[in-house]
Amino acid sequence: MNKQEKVNPVRNKKSKTSVISNGIKISFLGFGAFNCAIAYYLTEKFSKDDNYNFFFWDIDENIYNNFSKNRKHPYHFQDIKFNDKIQGYQNKEDLIKDADVVIVGINAQDVNKALEGIDSLINKNTIFVIVSKGIDNQTNELLSSIIQKNIKNSNFENPIAVFSGGTIASDIINKIPLIAEIACQNNVCTELVADLFHSDVLRIYTNNDVLSVEIAGALKNFISIGAGICEGLGFPIGTKSSFITRAVFDVYKIAKKMGASDTTFLPGSASFWGDIMLSCFGDTRNKEFGKRICTDNKTPLEIVEDMRKEHKTVEGYYTIKAAYEIAKENKIEAHTIDFIYQIVYENADPLEAYNKMMSRDIKKLGI
Numbered sequence: 001m002n003k004q005e006k007v008n009p010v011r012n013k014k015s016k017t018s019v020i021s022n023g024i025k026i027s028f029l030g031f032g033a034f035n036c037a038i039a040y041y042l043t044e045k046f047s048k049d050d051n052y053n054f055f056f057w058d059i060d061e062n063i064y065n066n067f068s069k070n071r072k073h074p075y076h077f078q079d080i081k082f083n084d085k086i087q088g089y090q091n092k093e094d095l096i097k098d099a100d101v102v103i104v105g106i107n108a109q110d111v112n113k114a115l116e117g118i119d120s121l122i123n124k125n126t127i128f129v130i131v132s133k134g135i136d137n138q139t140n141e142l143l144s145s146i147i148q149k150n151i152k153n154s155n156f157e158n159p160i161a162v163f164s165g166g167t168i169a170s171d172i173i174n175k176i177p178l179i180a181e182i183a184c185q186n187n188v189c190t191e192l193v194a195d196l197f198h199s200d201v202l203r204i205y206t207n208n209d210v211l212s213v214e215i216a217g218a219l220k221n222f223i224s225i226g227a228g229i230c231e232g233l234g235f236p237i238g239t240k241s242s243f244i245t246r247a248v249f250d251v252y253k254i255a256k257k258m259g260a261s262d263t264t265f266l267p268g269s270a271s272f273w274g275d276i277m278l279s280c281f282g283d284t285r286n287k288e289f290g291k292r293i294c295t296d297n298k299t300p301l302e303i304v305e306d307m308r309k310e311h312k313t314v315e316g317y318y319t320i321k322a323a324y325e326i327a328k329e330n331k332i333e334a335h336t337i338d339f340i341y342q343i344v345y346e347n348a349d350p351l352e353a354y355n356k357m358m359s360r361d362i363k364k365l366g367i
Contacts, residue, residue, distance in 0.1 A: 026196075027099040028056035029092065029114060031063050032313070033076040034131055035105030037169035040077070043085040045199055054086035057095040059114070064088040075311040077173055096121040101129060101196065103163075104143070107313045108134025108218075112146050119154035129182075129193055131163045133217035133275075134315040135322040142214045159186040161193045162210055164217040166274030167202075168282060175201045181271040182206055183213035205270060212264035215255045216272035219323055220279055221316030222340050223247040227280035228290020229343065229350050243336065244280055250334035254323065257330045286316035293343060293350060300344045320344055335360065 026042065028035045039054060046052040058064065066074035071082045089095045096102060096118050106114050111132065130143050141149075144160045165180030172178070182197065182204055184190040190206045198204040207213055226247055230240040252265050265272050279286060285307065292303050304317050324341040327334040339357045342348035 023051050023053045024100045025098055026052060026054045026101045026103065027095045028054070029095065029102055029104045030106035030132075031056040031058035031060075031073070031088075032105060032107075033169040033311070034172075035103060036073050036076050037172040038103060038105070038131060038163075039086055040080060040082060041172050041175070041202070042196070043083055047083055047085060052085070055089055055095055055099075056086065057089045057092045059110075061090070064090055076169065080173060092118070093121055096126075098123055099126055101127045101193070103129045103131060104147070105131045108132055108136060108143060108315055109138075109318055111143055112136060112150070115147060115150035119151045122151055122154045124155035124157050127189055127193060128160045129163055130160065130214075132315075133164065133214075133221065135218045135319050137318040137321045140322045140326060142211070142218065144210055144214060159184050159189050160210065161189060162213050162217070163193075163197065164213050164275065165270035166276075166278035166282075168278060168284060170283075172202070177201050177203075179203045179205065179270045179274060181213060181269070183208065183210045183271070185210055207264065207271065209261050209264055211258065212255060212260035213271040215258055215260050216251070216264055216269070217275060218315075218319050219251040219254065220272070220276050221286050221319040222323055222337060223251065223276055224279035224284055224286035225290035225293075225316045225320065225344070226336060226340055228287035228292075229294060229340075229354070230290075231287070232291040232294025233351055233354065240280065244276065247336035248276065250327075250332075250336045253332050253334065254326055254330075257332060258326070285312045285314055288312070289314045289316065299347060317344060 028039050031039070035056070039056060043054050062074055066072065067088050072078055072080065092114065100123065104111065128147050130147070132143055135142060136146060144162065147160055161182055161184040163180060163182055165178065167178050167180050178201065180197070180202060182190055182194045184193060185208055190208065194204040194206050223244055226243050227240050230243055255265065267273060278284065289303060289307060293300055296303055298306070300317065304314050307314055320337065320340050323337050327337055335357055339353050342353050343350050
């Protein structure tokens, strides 16, 4: 095993002993809908395994207070009661300290702030698993880069893993059969994290291309908004499918420019195609946002604020700004991104913007 492969943060499935005497500490940084669902799934999976202990922290103190009283989330899946495998912390320092795995489920725009000051708390063997999907629209950084930046002064040695796929919180809670991907550059780490998540209702595929998986998960957000706009305008499924077809190509062009490989964007990929199909044809927040732009008689920003009050984060609102800037900076022609950006940030009329996009000159396929 080479130096890069020396990862030993969690008990390997072939081993009968944990690397820490009092069990494996799994910490959920952020306890919104998706991390709540993952926590429920994992605490049920390991309900009879004393080697695993689960903890969470969220900046919203009401979540901790409510959970402490009745072991339920105050906003999401309120009829679900958690077992005794998981406990809440009132501060992130206790959550991070001695954690073997930190599952990051925070809004992309808040990740940088949430990770401030954690470098002195990190166990050198800690694995970070990102389940959030987005780009910081202040810096256009992917979340793995933000984590690396915040832990650069620590003794952290292990690579960062990414969980991605066509998975929504309600399906995970209800144990609907799904597939997802774990991406990590280190094979040992990949296997450990995949083993943590894998079950007979959540089949995990592995991928070493973290960059591609992050790009796919983030940029699919704007495609979902476009799908919602198509629905909001009353267009049938053929129009939505046409938009998705061209938007996928625009994402691919940007991804390649950012250094992504082809594998993640081929058929069979859970982190791209699985995510896109769910996001555009399922009940997702980004699609809901796109639809409400056409129906709520409010500005996009007002709708984002309304949805925030409903505890629904619209990552695509921020992602489209980053995607637009990346495309312009690299002189990439991406008309579907221009279309969404004009509606979301320039308050263009959705129907007029769509007609403008459709009325362009005939082009050769592949351009």
